[in-house]
């Protein structure tokens with residue numbers, strides 16, 4: 001059966017490329033690779049050619065999330081699954097695949113209008129060890145769990161669940177959070193490997209992406225980043241805390257595009273069985289001047305200055 005195996009890379013549209021490059025290197029610790037293309041650069045986290053592509057298009061939002069399948073047979077199998085299910089998709093040219101540094105590529109949208117890419121064969125550069133953009137105690141956790149996880153725009157949780165099941169993911173509702181207005185916020189989490197979740201849906205936000213989580217293998221890097229964020233007066237949206245579902249110890253802060261980065265450590269592997277929670281272990285307090293309880297980022301024009 002064809003199934004996606006990880007979030008391999010993501011393309012992000014930005015307004016201020018130089019400000020984003022500085023943020024990626026100096027705050028996140030990512031390696032900035034500029035290959036000379038106008039209005040574009042790559043960000044590395046490990047031996048892959050890139051994990052993030054920044055494109056200066058003014059959108060300040062996610063442009064596409066790249067999901068990996070194991071190889072050419074699984075790629076062909078996925079095309080068949082999509083065709084038989086009537087899901088519109090476009091198989092990309094060799095030049096388009098080369099632009100992404102993968103062997104084969106197709107594009108599609110999920111039921112929420114979130115742009116996705118499915119690929120196999122990423123360009124991996126073991127001859128070019130990861131070189132962090134600033135001091136780090138450890139390294140980023142990628143491996144078979146992919147580059148991290150993200151929360152994306154949701155319009156219909158049932159349709160979203162069915163769509164990602166088609167891609168081979170599993171998951172379900174993992175949080176039912178009582179909100180101050182007496183309602184309940186339900187969030188859907190989908191996984192495709194040992195990372196507790198690769199995509200999640202149901203948290204607010206008017207952009208395609210609510211947050212991107214990247215994970216480090218040393219807790220000292222979370223606290224070192226916390227200090228850098230405070231020194232630079234970058235707005236913290238959610239304080240340090242530990243999630244009940246993935247046990248991630250993390251905090252959230254605004255990036256220059258006005259959505260959130262979650263910087264985490266210590267997540268447990270996926271349990272592969274459904275559970276739900278009403279709250280976290282501790283911490284993770286929303287900062288209402290930065291995000292509201294629905295996780296919508298408050299408009300802060302000077303974010304990350």
Ligand SMILES: [Fe+2]
Nearest residue numbers: 149211213262
């Ligand atoms: Fe997260």
